[in-house]
Amino acid sequence: MEFNKENTKDRLFADILLPLPLPRPFTYRIPDTEREKVNIGSRVIVQFGKKRILTGIIVKVHSIEPDVYEAKDIIEILDDAPSVNAFQLKLFEWMAEYYMCHPGEVLNAALPSGLKVSSESKIQLNPNFEDLEEKIPFADKELLIIEMLEKKEALTFDEVSLIVGKKSGSSLIKSLIKKNRIIVFEEVKEKFTPKIIKKVRLCPPYDQKGNMQELFIKLEKKPKQTDLLLKYIKLTGFLENPDKNTTGINKNLLIEESSLSPFTSLVKAGFFEEYEIVVSRFEEDDEESKYAEVRLSETQQSAKDSILEQFGEKEAVLLHGITGSGKTEIYIELIKNVLSGGSQVLYLLPEIALTTQIVQRLRKIFGDKMGIYHSKFSDNERVETWRGIISGRFSFVVGVRSSIFLPFDNLGLIIIDEEHETSYKQHDPAPRYHARDTALMLARMHHSKTLLGSATPSVESYFQAVNKKWGLVELTQRFGNAKLPQLIAVDVRKEKRDRKLHGDFTGLLTQQIEKSLHERNQVILFQNRRGYAPYISCEDCGHIPKCDNCAVSLTYHLYHKELRCHYCGSHESIPTRCEACGSNKIKTVGLGTEKIEDDIKLLFPDAVTQRMDLDTTRKKNSYQKIIEDFQNNKIDILVGTQMVTKGLDFDRVNLVGILDADSLIHFPDFRAHEKAFQTFTQVSGRAGRREKAGTVILQTSSINHPVIGKLLQQDYSGFFNTEISEREKFHYPPFYRLISITFKDPDAGIASKGADRLFGKLKYFIPKEQILGPEQPLINKIRNYYLEEIILKFERNKANLPAIKFKIKEAIEKVLAETAFKNSIIVCDVDPV
Template sequence: MEDLFGNPIDDKTSIPIFADVILPVPIPWMFTYMVPREMEPIIGIGFRVIVQFGTRKILTGIVGKIHQKPPKEYDAKPLLELLDNQPMVNPLQIKFWHWIADYYCCHIGEVMNAALPSGMKLNSESRLQLNPTFQDSGSDYPIDEREKIILDHLETEGELTFEACGKILELKSAHHIIKSLVAKEMVLVYEQLKEKFTPKIENRIRLSALFVSDKSALEALFAKLESKPKQEEIILKYLQQVPVYKDEKINHEGLDKKLLTESGISVNSLRTLIKNGIFEEFTKIISRFENLPTNPDTLSLSPVQEEALNQIKEAYKEKQTVLLHGITGSGKTSLYIKLVQEVMDSGSQVLLLLPEIALTTQMVNRLTKVFGNKMGVFHSKYSDNERVEVWQGVIQGRFQFVVGVRSAVFLPFDSLGLIIIDEEHETSYKQHDPAPRYHARDTAIMLAYLHQSKVLLGSATPSFESYYNARQKKYGLVELNLRYGEAQLPHFHMADILADKKKNLLKLDTTRLLREKIQEALNNQEQVLIFQNRRGYAPYINCEDCSWVLECDHCDVSLTYHQFGEEMRCHYCGFKQKVPTSCPACGSNNLVTVGQGTEKIEENLAMLFPEARIARMDLDTTRSKYGYQNLLENFSAGNVDILVGTQMITKGLDFGNVTVVGIVDADRLLYFPDFRSGERAFQQITQVAGRAGRRQKTGNVIIQSRKPDHPIYQSILSGDYRNFYLQEMGERQQFFYPPLVKNIKITSKHKEFKTAETAALHLKNLLQAIPVKKIILGPEKGLIGKIKNQYIFELLIKLDKNGQAPPIFKEHLKLVLEELAAAKAFKSVRFIIDVDPV
């Protein structure tokens, strides 16, 4: 037997092998374990292993390194178990994880925790068993009735989970009773590993081999079953579905048992046929994904698209990354399909990233028609089991092309040829909590660098960061300025809210112009999208007599009124309470709702257009697994006339019959305390406007505003992204903001206001001493000063993005945070680092 280094293993004299294991804990290093002799010939980098961590914890880890150096600080424990017969993570992924940990100032274990689907991380489940010493000698302690019930169950069942104890006693939690039994030394608590991933099993049946190989045996069987028509019918139905005499081999695969039992046959008769050996029953592991055919591509590109495709390929000769700046409806998806096909034909893998699940539904339907089973889909609405199947499918080569949201960058690709990032400007690509707080666009570019592959960034309204890199010649730049086919850009109309209010033309917060355009669309049997980036019925409830506002008990925000469910809800911590009937401050019953969310707009439109079929798309209506899909299918089928939605409806959706888009409160996007508010307003309004008139019919976009003359609206109306970018960049240059500098935001959180503030001030003093050129703003109280009973203070650091300033600063920052963590006054303060905040 040889070890991993090719040396013969001698159990008595060979040097032991050690594995550095990445564990899902927020600690900045790997942990060294001894590799048992029997694992040495198999184990390698990327294998999943089970280890003991501390005295009782059992964790799933990933082998990050194999070596022969024992740890100096502690005795290495042995690995408990090897979970797979092949690596689940490749060395390139581990290199990628290390880069993310370094760049985003987090720990490798946190990256691993985010990267692996939870179905691949075994968890330990606490269980009880009777203490053998108690069984032998009994106990002098008194036992109450509930403890006796648990002991009796343990006598008969041998072991119980904590959850089972609660169910037996009909309690939400039985922990206090278990704690008492442990203290009395009557029971022992131990950990049992629980595998999360379970393959999908299908029960199948097949005809016994005797009746397949010998036709006369089958004829004899039919003669025997003449008096048993139900059994005869089952065999005939099977032979219709599985023509064994045309091809004997197909009998081996058999037939899904459900196809027979659901066709109305006698289940008892089938049972008898299996018992008598005429049919064999067996199980088969099957995919959770439909078996879809791959259809040949009949896609034809316009001359403008062909030219853009050629420009992209030409740019790739010199650049790794290309920005495709194509206006809404210009046919960027068609270019993606062509590029994906070419890369797949070369034998390489492709990753297409989309910003949100809402967008995957429509895009996936289109791509499935072209790529069939070669394409996998990966997003958070999939179950743990489905995500594990996609992960394994990539390893096994089943999925050469994957469409997914930001977490898809962690899939185990080994030969990526192309990464496409659609709607690359979207903030949904940024992970906020928990760590790693990565940006999928930027990490994908690094992933492509590691694979030596190409990146295509697509957007009608590129992020300033990407457009800046393109103008600096770091990226290639290709522009598509015409819509596909005969489609024309929509006509923009500004609707002055204040002017309509003065003339008494404003009805239910809707201007006359918007009402007229909606009615016109309904008369022509066309569809309407209404955009309001606030869910719920109203932002808050207000007392008209004393101005009291109902606020969250745990956060510095007002509670949002949700009419559906009749409750007040905090969108930050989830706190809920019933709608008050009177003001607790002054006792008045004069409570009114202020502002409007998607619920209220839906109600208003129902009053204005009673004949219209109205639906709402926001977080509340799309919580279920297929919530997005069902809504989009209904809208696409023409079963909905008006769709009211939050930013979900702005993201790349393609509906041929939408001719009117209304933006209810554009000013809310614009007047937000953020240096990016202008950029965001331009992006969101342009994107939602792009949903209108995507076929032969010209669309209309109505923007309701109290300041219709604002310069940003003029830029949107003219569609002049370049001039808008240049104007905004002038301000960013003056005040040192990205993309000209690198931002790092550090947040201090604590349950006590003074402690959070003092910690932030102390942190600033320590950061000032770091020897790099920088600007430190703050500490300032967060925009929302308290969330989930934690007070928030923020520091913003601006660094020169070129040169060594960012890595030097990050290296010193680690030491500063270690120093603060060691200080008694700040032990309980939580410091959150956000690199490149959005």
């Protein structure tokens, strides 16, 4: 979208969307030198306040000068073509309004860091400095800095600290500024740097095969250089095809296992030429990508045809297919259809862990036309995907929730796999969006279609489908000859009474693990808690160490030998004595993945056991390494958290153990039963995914709980009917919409008083029966802030939500304007999960 430059007045202004929590864009003047580069959606560098240098986006160009403040000049327009398109700007606006945040907060979340310009404080000599007659005295270290600045035009603060010592660096800079000898300025630089590799090729005339003999004669008495030349010829295949010299060879490949000296000599002599090229950070196929054939079964083909037929009438279709029913093959065929029609496809996954297997599979089919986007990628890799979409290199992207922000301009299909997953929801910071719901809006903006897939759909999504708002397609059989696993619930209390427990493992689970290992099969053990144990406790006085910043107990991590808070990240060493009574009788309480791994290694010392949780997968490729090792049968038993439940497909897994079903079932949340049913079904789906039926053993103390009953019967429909009637009865989604408001303050009394004050304002325009609270949440202190929570309920399709949200924002602003609440924070979460 380009501004018409012919119809402008003398002065031009641009409204710039800044990545800050501001209610509206900020106006800047467009310098005459930059007018030709002005485009809506282009990135600009601007100064905000006295010192801040920011990257903003042009959202409007006009000739109206602001009357409240003097417009500063745009420092620089970074883009020749826009980095953000009209669809994205429209989406940012919708998200800010719907999720009750600022457009700048959406922009900050949307733009990868590599597209944001950073500024770095530097110092230089003051060109206007005049040493008057009284002679300004300078300390020795100050003179050292001045001397360095005379040799080097500018220095960073870090460089100054290295020159004079870290402790005195900042004080010396302040002193020199006060004496007017130096000035501070911000050097602005773009973060994205292309990947450059150094290459080597033969220089003319030796790039001709006929001149090769002459070159060998010249190097006759130089064996090391001759060897390097021979290596080049062998690696490039130059003698068979001299054209290979044009593309040359990677310098590192040529000189590995060799000293640099012979190579340098060949370059100086004019025999070799060294040059640089910009390359992609992603693997590229040598051959043009060809769609590999995927053969659908009759059931899958029928499901695909039904999806396409329902897309004729519906914007969205829910594909409810049991685990192992072959949903991915249907996705692939639909993606091919859309791409062949010239449109783009976004394939959303809830977790990075899921991308490993699926990306490998999709890469074989779609080649380098497929882009990948997730948070484990570096800034530069994410920028390459972003720019690859703009340039047309990537027409199909697989990614996690942040992929909805990518610059698509012709979306034909969005696939939301495992649509029920709560990890599609962003919790902090703003925007607190749900990628599934935002993707549905994005598809509507592009007039495209959305396919949602799950073995255990969210209650809200299934409700939309059975009530005909969305289409519904169901797959009730596993693909091919694969059989559903046998589910067995084991009563932990009875096992304890009968003394059959082996630590935290029931007798049946222990026997089945032993049997699986004997038959050379693999085992997955699921526990929804990482760490060694949820907490430690003193046997004498019962004291439990808690986090100083949050109202939670510290989790015991044996591997790192520390107690760690999973909310704020603080950690401390493991105490040898109780800090309350001094006793040395300290025991671990509960069960975490680390302890399970430890116990399994004791019970089955010959088995190779690996843990997959947040602690073992922090590095970029750690997910991939664990999954590949498990796939290649290098691991016998995989212990993990939610990561092991989702979408992974392993041939030899015939046993899954769910170690503590009760912690999920009895969690105090209206969605607890839904989440438990989904999690248990998903992890059960990892067992027996070929012709042999697997076994799932679920350890519980609530053997007669309705959720356990429906799970054993593998009856999603029955579970849904029970759950939906409860939701309707107690006014919860999908019948009502929720907005959670959290009042935070470092003082518990002020947090309580502030929440009451806000409640008093809300009740003027929201009926009391629709307001729950204020009350302290389950965890009432996080990162040194005390919390009070208010939940608002609004009947779906009856309340005027945009108007109500506007009034809520007004009420919040009025409360925060009061002096008593100057340190308070109020957070709104629309559609909390």
